[in-house]
Amino acid sequence: MSAAIAAMVTAVVGVLGTLFAPVITSWVTKRQRTAEGQVEERRRLFEDRRTAYTSMNRATGHFHTLLKDALHRMRDGVYTDDDRAQLEDGRRDYRDRYAEAQMIVPDAVLAASRELNVVLAGVDAALKRIDRGLPREGETAVQLLLDLKAADPRLGAMHRSHARGPRHHRLSTAGCDGAALSAPVPSRYVVTPCTRRVRTAAARRRTSLMYYRPSDGPRQEEEPVSADSRGVLGVVGTATDGVETLRTGLVEPALALGWQVAVTLTPTAGRWLRANGELDRLESLTGLPVRDTPRLPAEPRPHPVADCYVVAPASANYVAKLATGIADNQALTQVSEALGTVGVPVVVFPRINAAHARHPAWEGHLGALRRAGVSLVYGADVWPLHEPRQGPADRELPWAAILANTAVRAD
Ligand SMILES: Cc1cc2nc3c(=O)[nH]c(=O)nc-3n(C[C@H](O)[C@H](O)[C@H](O)COP(=O)(O)O)c2cc1C
Structure with a gap:
């Protein structure tokens, strides 16, 4: 190729490059936009699915609780029109959320919910027959409560899936x-x-x-889950260092052991965990609202009745109030009542320092709780005390000991 031809080719390529550069740039930009749009669309679909999962999970747990409460009240002969109306609201909400989820949630994830739906629908139908005075043979409130209890593993499986x-x-x-x-x-x-x-x-x-x-x-x-359900574990968290690990340290392992977990926080702990996003994560994980305020008198109870409570971490403030019978927030109200209820074990892990322990009232508080049957996760072997601000910064809470204690107490 002569020098003249080479120069001509170079010139033509240069001209073509100049002519097509805007076209190529615009094509690349368009492709990028399309790709970004697709990612955005997938994100949106994911958010829709997540919202449907969460709403259905919550509505199912709530309807399950309402059925249980209604059956308890029927059994005790105190079932009223208000209870009927509350149950009807929960039933409607559950049906709507279930129908919505069926359209949007993948089949495999719905499998656990479908099994539970069969049980809830069966119990609900029998409850209505009893209410109308037309029960079938063997249909009693007590029997239906047992049927609901037998469905607890399915409820746990649904929450986990x-x-x-x-x-x-x-x-x-x-x-x-x-x-x-x-x-x-x-x-x-x-x-x-x-x-x-x-x-x-x-x-x-x-x-x-x-x-x-x-x-x-x-x-x-x-699925890291044992087949049998242990019942409902009321987990109470307070405002101390380490409460941010409540989900990974206690709630996830407890779910894996077969507990249904209902989380309640003191108002301060609620503020902390809402601010760092943990409260939302706990709600998605457990399928129940995290409580940090009392309900209104007309509102239904948002949690099922707990079979066992674990307060971890418990601040010095919380321990003092619990021991002296102060119940000025939801996290204290529940556990104070449990202390006076036969057959509901309470486990408390005081997350304190050496100064808290030297407070003149401290030993008295621990004594009062021990006399009330509380199992304290406490002592140098599980939580050596350090002076304020002198403990190791990365010290993990003794979650394994807390969980083991809970299992022993509840079994
Ligand atoms: C960052 C931070 C960490 C705290 N850690 C502890 C703690 O480990 N133990 C404790 O008893 N109090 C601790 N406190 C003090 C409690 O938060 C405070 O006493 C509060 O009133 C407890 O409220 P509650 O018992 O209602 O959750 C801490 C406070 C802050 C701001």
Whole structure:
């Protein structure tokens, strides 16, 4: 090729480049916008699904509680029109949320809810027959309470499968990139499709990944759950260091052991956990509202009746109030009542320092709680006391001891 031809080719390429540069730039921008739009759309779908999961979870738990309360009242002969009206509201809300979720929630996640729905619908129908004075043979309030109790594992399974479902989707719909992994994700959770970027980001965060396709549904074999339900565990958190680990340290392991968990916080702890997003996460996980205020007298009880309470971490302030019978917030009201209720174990972990323990009233408070049958997770072996602001900064709360104590007390 002569120098003249080479110069001409260079000139033509230059002219074409100049002519087509805006076209190419606009094409690239359009593709980027389309890709961003798709990610945004997937995010929106994920949010819709999550909202449907959460609403249905909450409505199911609430309807379950209303049925239980109604049956207790029927059994005791004090079932009133108000109870009927409350149950009807819960029934309607449950039906709406269930219908909505059926349209939007993946089938595999709905499986656990469907099984529970069969039980709830059956109990509800029998309750109405009893209420009308036309029960079938063997249909009594006591029998229906037993049927509901037998369905507790299904309720737990539903909460867990719903709690897991959105997390799987959170990763996959967030575009499966490193940014998605910067969200707080339990280490065992899972992405697909798994790109090299995901693996690199996961390795950097020491997150172990397992891969699955969303079409497989939740991985049932991953369920860290014992088959039998232990009942309802009332978890109470107060405003101390470490309360931010309540979910990972206590609530998740308790759910895995088969408890249904209902969380209540002191008003200050409620403010703290609302501010750092933990309160929302606890609600999604447990399928129940986190309580930090008392209900209005006309409102239904948002939690099922607890079979056992664990207060962890308990501030020095909370311990003093509980021991002296002060019940000026929801977290104290519940546990104060449990102290006087036969057959409801109470476990308390005082998260205190050496100065709190030297307060002249402290030993008296512990004595009062012990006499009331409280199981204290306390002593140098589980929580050595340090002077204020001198304890190790990264000290974890003794969750294993707290959980073990709870299991022993409740069994
Ligand atoms: C950051 C921070 C950490 C605290 N840690 C503790 C603690 O470990 N133990 C404790 O008894 N009080 C602790 N307190 C003090 C309590 O929050 C305070 O006594 C409060 O009134 C307790 O309220 P509650 O018992 O209603 O949750 C802490 C306060 C702050 C601001």
